[in-house]
Amino acid sequence: MNIAVLAKQVPDLVEGVEIDASGKAVDPTSIRYILSEPDDHALEEALLLKERTQARVEVFSLELGEVRDTLCTALAKGADRVVMVRTGLETPPDSHTTAKLFATVLRGSAFDLILTGVRAIDDLDGSLGGLLAGYLNLPYVGLIRKVELAGDQGKAIVEKEYPGGYAAELEVQLPAVLGIQAAEQPPRYLPVSRLRQVMKAAKVEEETATAEGVEPLAVGRMHKPEEGKGATMLSGSPEEVARQVASLLSERRLLR
Amino acid sequence: MANNVLVLAEHFQGHVTDITFELLGKARELAPALGGSVGVALLGHDVGGLVSELGAAAVVYAADRPELREFTPDAYAAVLGIAVAHASPRVVLLGSTSVGLDLLSLLSARVNLPCIDNCTAIKFQDGGLVATSQIYGGKLFAEVLLTQRTTLIAVAPGMFPAEAGRVSGKPQVVQIPHALVAPEPRTSFRRWIEPPPGDVDITKIPILVAVGRGIQSADNVPRAEALAEVLGGAVCGSRPVIDQAWLPKTRQVGKSGMTVKPKLYLALGVSGAPEHVEGMRGAELIVAINQDPQAPIFSVAHYGVVADLFDILPLLTAEIKTRQG
Numbered sequence: 119m120n121i122a123v124l125a126k127q128v129p130d131l132v133e134g135v136e137i138d139a140s141g142k143a144v145d146p147t148s149i150r151y152i153l154s155e156p157d158d159h160a161l162e163e164a165l166l167l168k169e170r171t172q173a174r175v176e177v178f179s180l181e182l183g184e185v186r187d188t189l190c191t192a193l194a195k196g197a198d199r200v201v202m203v204r205t206g207l208e209t210p211p212d213s214h215t216t217a218k219l220f221a222t223v224l225r226g227s228a229f230d231l232i233l234t235g236v237r238a239i240d241d242l243d244g245s246l247g248g249l250l251a252g253y254l255n256l257p258y259v260g261l262i263r264k265v266e267l268a269g270d271q272g273k274a275i276v277e278k279e280y281p282g283g284y285a286a287e288l289e290v291q292l293p294a295v296l297g298i299q300a301a302e303q304p305p306r307y308l309p310v311s312r313l314r315q316v317m318k319a320a321k322v323e324e325e326t327a328t329a330e331g332v333e334p335l336a337v338g339r340m341h342k343p344e345e346g347k348g349a350t351m352l353s354g355s356p357e358e359v360a361r362q363v364a365s366l367l368s369e370r371r372l373l374r
Numbered sequence: 375m376a377n378n379v380l381v382l383a384e385h386f387q388g389h390v391t392d393i394t395f396e397l398l399g400k401a402r403e404l405a406p407a408l409g410g411s412v413g414v415a416l417l418g419h420d421v422g423g424l425v426s427e428l429g430a431a432a433v434v435y436a437a438d439r440p441e442l443r444e445f446t447p448d449a450y451a452a453v454l455g456i457a458v459a460h461a462s463p464r465v466v467l468l469g470s471t472s473v474g475l476d477l478l479s480l481l482s483a484r485v486n487l488p489c490i491d492n493c494t495a496i497k498f499q500d501g502g503l504v505a506t507s508q509i510y511g512g513k514l515f516a517e518v519l520l521t522q523r524t525t526l527i528a529v530a531p532g533m534f535p536a537e538a539g540r541v542s543g544k545p546q547v548v549q550i551p552h553a554l555v556a557p558e559p560r561t562s563f564r565r566w567i568e569p570p571p572g573d574v575d576i577t578k579i580p581i582l583v584a585v586g587r588g589i590q591s592a593d594n595v596p597r598a599e600a601l602a603e604v605l606g607g608a609v610c611g612s613r614p615v616i617d618q619a620w621l622p623k624t625r626q627v628g629k630s631g632m633t634v635k636p637k638l639y640l641a642l643g644v645s646g647a648p649e650h651v652e653g654m655r656g657a658e659l660i661v662a663i664n665q666d667p668q669a670p671i672f673s674v675a676h677y678g679v680v681a682d683l684f685d686i687l688p689l690l691t692a693e694i695k696t697r698q699g
Contacts, residue, residue: 243491335490337517366677373698
């Protein structure tokens with residue numbers, strides 16, 4: 119059983135994102151990249167499957183930001199092989215381009231399962247998993263919270279989330295692409311000392327890929343949430359604010 | 375000439391879901407301006423009874439087959455692709471839902487049509503169609519200019535009024551040809567898994583104290599619970615809090631969690647990502663405390679405080695206790 123995990127770098131929202139001078143794109147210099155959170159869950163689910171079934175886990179990322187750290191972390195957590203894909207692109211590619219790049223890398227390889235986060239915060243033109251499955255003509259299911267492998271029967275049993283706490287159990291023929299919403303347990307913690315230790319000897323392999331024929335969406339303008347639509351802001355010392363909120367609730371008869 | 379609007383109908387346990395009517399309402403507004411009409415794709419099994427609810431559409435493209443009884447992305451994408459080819463749509467509207475999200479990307483790649491995710495508005499501007507999409511957890515909006523090509527759009531739930539699309543009638547029914555569907559679906563439905571029982575039902579509690587990533591760790595959750603207790607309410611949380619197992623799944627608000635409409639929603643350290651807001655925008659009073667003045671939660675809240683929640687939380691709990699005597 120071979121599992122590929124696609125791990126994407128996205129802007130760290132804690133650091134904020136700014137719009138560039140054209141007004142149509144994000145300013146790349148304003149961004150600090152981190153691993154997309156659902157992709158971290160995809161890696162965790164892959165590692166859980168490895169523990170249960172002795173699957174081999176390989177992690178692929180496009181060259182961007184501090185991706186080496188991400189890949190070394192994946193190795194330290196238990197991945198068997200990590201690959202940085204060089205693209206020659208100067209700006210982060212859109213989802214369609216990303217999917218075509220990964221399709222180039224993965225086409226013809228012997229993966230039974232390709233896991234990725236169900237979505238990323240910068241998905242404007244759809245999400246990677248479904249697009250990749252479409253390009254590779256593989257089945258796809260997204261919003262997955264649990265994967266069980268019946269590898270000898272060439273299938274996976276998955277749980278797909280629905281509103282209201284419902285889930286659907288589906289059977290998917292392998293090979294397949296799955297969009298992970300949440301792993302069965304929170305992504306494992308890696309002590310910094312362990313990461314440092316691994317980084318010294320870590321081998322990040324490199325591959326090169328190109329994508330052609332993607333017509334990007336025409337973004338006319340980007341903007342922040344409209345001002346004036348927002349909340350009435352309360353200010354003052356913490357004591358004053360606490361009193362204001364309590365008064366607000368009292369006026370609305372929300373206090374017992 | 376592709377000038378129609380095609381909506382994918384979603385149904386759950388025998389009922390057409392709200393997102394369908396939200397999309398149909400928008401489609402009724404767009405189609406006349408494009409010089410086209412509204413079509414709706416209805417996929418399922420024994421769903422003929424739902425047609426009369428879809429009167430907002432002129433045409434229902436129907437596929438009624440046992441293997442379509444429940445949603446599977448593979449088969450639904452194949453059939454929806456055929457409906458798209460028949461309906462000549464300028465835009466195809468899907469919900470940004472468990473169903474729509476899977477189909478959006480899969481179909482976009484399979485039939486080579488552009489797609490836009492997490493759309494919050496669609497309007498005419500300078501003679502063209504513009505779709506606005508919320509990205510970066512709600513921190514930015516991108517306005518996409520549509521081309522003449524058919525574009526697949528996934529719309530966030532709750533953005534358009536459902537009433538506008540809730541029209542009964544007798545639309546024309548066109549069967550989607552079966553022969554073109556892949557005979558052996560590679561994905562099959564096994565069973566529904568019910569929500570876990572035993573915990574409080576947050577959809578029925580009038581006062582909710584919601585915690586987001588800003589609560590930082592499971593150890594801090596009791597501080598929010600103390601506030602909920604003095605208010606006579608319960609604690610709920612956003613996706614990251616549930617994923618970290620700081621709160622049980624039953625307490626999740628938002629996409630694939632609960633949709634709540636309490637009298638008071640007190641959001642502590644909740645950024646307000648679209649998938650969370652979708653589950654709580656209907657609350658009567660929303661008060662948000664967040665350190666980040668740019669947090670999108672302040673766009674949906676009625677009152678906001680930019681502060682460290684840990685500075686306010688104990689004082690607010692104490693203040694309310696005092697007032698209650």
